[in-house]
Structures are given as structure tokens and as C-alpha cells.
Amino acid sequence: AVAARAGAHTTIWGRDPQVLNAIREQGMNTRYLPDIPLPNSLQADADMGSALAGAQAVMIVVPSRVLRSVCAQVAEYIAPGVPVAVCAKGIEAETGLLMTQVAAQELGDRPVGVISGPTFAHETALNNPTAATVAFPFTKADRENPNESVAARFAVSLSTEAFRAYVSDDVVGVEIGGAVKNVVAVACGMMTGAGFAENTRAALITRGMDEMKTIADALGGRRETVTGLSGAGDLTLTCSSPTSRNMSLGTQLGQGIPRGECFEGRPVVVEGEVNARSVAQLADKLVLDLPICRAVNAILHEGAPLGQTFAELWSRPIEAEPRAMDVLFDHPANPAAIANLAERIS
Ligand SMILES: NC(=O)C1=CN([C@@H]2O[C@H](COP(=O)(O)OP(=O)(O)OC[C@H]3O[C@@H](n4cnc5c(N)ncnc54)[C@H](O)[C@@H]3O)[C@@H](O)[C@H]2O)C=CC1
Ligand SMILES: O=C(CO)COP(=O)(O)O
Numbered sequence: 001a002v003a004a005r006a007g008a009h010t011t012i013w014g015r016d017p018q019v020l021n022a023i024r025e026q027g028m029n030t031r032y033l034p035d036i037p038l039p040n041s042l043q044a045d046a047d048m049g050s051a052l053a054g055a056q057a058v059m060i061v062v063p064s065r066v067l068r069s070v071c072a073q074v075a076e077y078i079a080p081g082v083p084v085a086v087c088a089k090g091i092e093a094e095t096g097l098l099m100t101q102v103a104a105q106e107l108g109d110r111p112v113g114v115i116s117g118p119t120f121a122h123e124t125a126l127n128n129p130t131a132a133t134v135a136f137p138f139t140k141a142d143r144e145n146p147n148e149s150v151a152a153r154f155a156v157s158l159s160t161e162a163f164r165a166y167v168s169d170d171v172v173g174v175e176i177g178g179a180v181k182n183v184v185a186v187a188c189g190m191m192t193g194a195g196f197a198e199n200t201r202a203a204l205i206t207r208g209m210d211e212m213k214t215i216a217d218a219l220g221g222r223r224e225t226v227t228g229l230s231g232a233g234d235l236t237l238t239c240s241s242p243t244s245r246n247m248s249l250g251t252q253l254g255q256g257i258p259r260g261e262c263f264e265g266r267p268v269v270v271e272g273e274v275n276a277r278s279v280a281q282l283a284d285k286l287v288l289d290l291p292i293c294r295a296v297n298a299i300l301h302e303g304a305p306l307g308q309t310f311a312e313l314w315s316r317p318i319e320a321e322p323r324a325m326d327v328l329f330d331h332p333a334n335p336a337a338i339a340n341l342a343e344r345i346s
Pocket of ligand 2: 002089116118119120121182185232237238243244245246247253269
């Protein structure tokens with residue numbers, strides 16, 4: 001919808017013919033965005049071959065667990081050199097690869113980048129003022145003529161009076177923000193569901209951002225990218241709103257609702273659930289200190305009790321902030337404090 005509003009000839013491909021018919025005939029995505037009028041110029045096509053015929057640019061917006069298979073299909077239909085922007089937020093569970101790395105494996109030498117930011121789908125579709133970051137690797141030629149870089153051309157093709165796109169060359173930094181903020185949002189939800197409020201959430205957001213910087217740094221991204229739209233921006237959005245599926249899952253679990261009964265048993269894409277495990281695996285492999293992400297993984301995937309795990313998180317030995325202060329304190333955790341807080345949470 002954003003690309004069509006910006007004047008690009010845009011076709012959406014999908015699997016559900018009913019949804020595609022509704023987009024074509026009623027100008028509405030009746031299943032995912034009911035009641036939001038979409039631009040008349042937006043085309044919809046169930047045949048990927050004809051949807052992609054002559055495409056000059058592609059955006060892939062599917063859950064992270066199916067990105068690889070969708071990229072493999074897309075590769076059959078697009079010409080060499082056609083740039084692909086990945087909008088999925090995640091880290092592949094089996095390989096630990098970022099979404100652009102997965103896409104690059106399937107798409108050969110086509111330029112691959114990412115579009116990410118604080119962009120709840122329904123608000124974006126409503127044409128509310130929204131901003132996001134477009135990141136592609138920059139070549140020497142791009143630096144000499146940035147207007148012609150793939151990232152800038154994507155940004156221009158998406159710019160409307162309400163949608164503002166920023167450009168970056170830090171693909172890793174942008175991707176880490178989008179993937180890891182979901183895990184932190186699950187943590188924020190858990191503590192909100194357990195009955196705590198703004199102080200707790202602000203602490204988790206800030207310390208979660210520190211974990212995002214640690215991962216970005218370890219993978220070759222830039223720490224300052226994490227303070228931008230795709231990091232701090234999306235973290236703030238997702239950790240502040242029940243609209244977020246990640247925050248909402250955490251809230252339900254924090255209220256003691258069993259996983260199978262969350263979302264009233266409906267299947268809902270909660271990227272942070274899968275990604276908690278991917279991030280914990282990365283932390284093991286790269287020996288990273290990521291206490292919040294590890295706590296979420298332990299609760300979701302290792303049967304750790306929510307109250308005890310958060311109490312242990314809060315009673316860790318004191319440490320420096322910022323980490324760059326580079327000192328270590330020797331101050332053991334207090335078992336009585338852990339027991340007290342654990343009891344209050346459960
Ligand atoms: N919904 C949002 O506000 C935002 C979502 N994202 C990211 O976009 C990605 C997709 O999320 P949503 O669109 O919200 O999920 P969704 O569950 O609302 O929709 C996913 C879409 O992917 C399709 N799909 C699922 N499996 C498929 C397959 N094997 N082949 C082809 N299509 C398939 C579904 O039919 C559906 O149309 C996620 O990584 C999410 O984190 C990013 C920014 C905002
Ligand atoms: O990534 C999002 C907004 O930027 C959507 O967040 P949820 O997947 O938690 O709903």
C-alpha cells in the first residue's frame with residue numbers, strides 16, 4: 001500500500017485467493033486489515049510468475065520461518081540484478097543466519113537488504129505518519145553517487161506524505177534491532193502481565209537495547225544503528241503496546257495463561273518466541289552476555305519458572321553501565337532477595 005501510494009506500479013502476491021480477490025475487487029484486505037481502504041492502484045495476483053513479471057524491485061513480507069522457501073520461489077522469477085528488500089524480522093533457528101543472509105543464499109548475487117522500523121501494519125495501512133529504515137550494502141559507486149544507491153531508490157519509491165524512509169548501509173545493525181526487540185518485548189509483556197508497571201518496563205527496554213548493541217557489535221553491525229528507528233524506535237513501539245503480538249504473548253504468559261491458550265488458541269505469528277532460542281544460541285556461540293534474552297529463552301523453551309527466572313535476573317551481581325566502563329565488580333547475588341521477588345511474581 002505504501003509503495004502504491006508513493007506512485008510505484010505495485011503488485012502484491014499471496015497464497016489466499018479470497019484475500020487477493022478482496023484486494024482487487026473491494027480495495028480491502030478483508031482478512032488482515034479489514035475496513036482499511038487500500039490504494040486503487042494496488043494490484044493483487046495469486047500467480048507469483050505474473051506478479052513478478054518485469055519487477056524492478058521486490059519486498060518480501062512473510063514470517064521469518066518461511067522466508068527461505070519464499071525467496072527460493074522468488075529467485076525463479078526475477079531477473080539478475082533486481083534488488084530484494086526483506087521485511088521479516090528474525091534469525092533463522094536452524095542456522096543462526098540473519099534474514100538477509102538467508103535471502104542472499106537463495107537469491108544468488110542479487111542485491112539484498114532490509115526495511116525495518118516501528119511500523120505496526122494497521123497504522124501504516126491507515127497512512128499514519130510513520131518512519132522506517134532501508135539498509136543495503138553501499139558500494140564505492142554508491143558513496144560517490146548516493147542518490148542512485150539501491151537503498152536510496154527504495155526509500156524514494158516508498159516516500160509519501162506520511163511514510164518517511166531513512167537510508168543506512170548497516171544491514172546487520174538494522175536487522176538485529178528488528179529481530180531482538182521482539183524478544184525484549186516478550187520480557188516486557190511477562191513483567192506487565194505479572195502486575196508490574198512503567199519502571200520495570202523502562203528498565204527492560206533500556207537494558208534490552210544494551211543487549212541489542214552487544215549482538216550487533218559482535219556480528220559486525222554498528223552500536224549506534226541500534227539507537228535508530230530499527231532498534232530503539234521499534235523497541236519502544238513494541239514494548240509499549242498491547243497491539244504487539246510479542247508484548248501480548250508475554251503479557252498472557254505473565255498472567256499465568258498456558259501457552260496453548262494464549263490468543264484464545266489462535267495461531268499468531270510471534271517472532272520473538274522462535275527468536276529467543278536463536279538469540280540464546282548466538283549468545284552461546286559468540287560468548288555474549290545477554291541476560292534478558294537468555295531469561296526469555298529459558299522461560300519459553302527450557303521450562304524455567306517465570307517468577308524465579310525474573311527474580312534471578314534482577315538480583316544479578318552489580319555491573320557497570322555503560323559496559324565501556326570496563327570494570328568488574330565482585331558482589332554475589334542475594335538468595336533471600338531472589339526468593340522474595342520470585343514469590344511476588346508468582
Ligand atoms: N504486522 C506488523 O505490524 C509488522 C510485521 N513485520 C514482520 O513481517 C513479517 C510478517 O509478519 P506479518 O505480516 O505481521 O504476519 P502475518 O501472520 O500477519 O501475515 C503473514 C503473511 O505471510 C503469509 N505466509 C505465511 N506462510 C507463507 C508461506 N509459506 N508462503 C507464502 N506466504 C506465507 C500469510 O499467508 C500471511 O499473508 C514478520 O517477520 C514480522 O515481524 C514487520 C513490521 C511490522
Ligand atoms: O514489528 C512490529 C512493528 O514494528 C510488529 O510487532 P509484533 O510482531 O510484536 O506485533
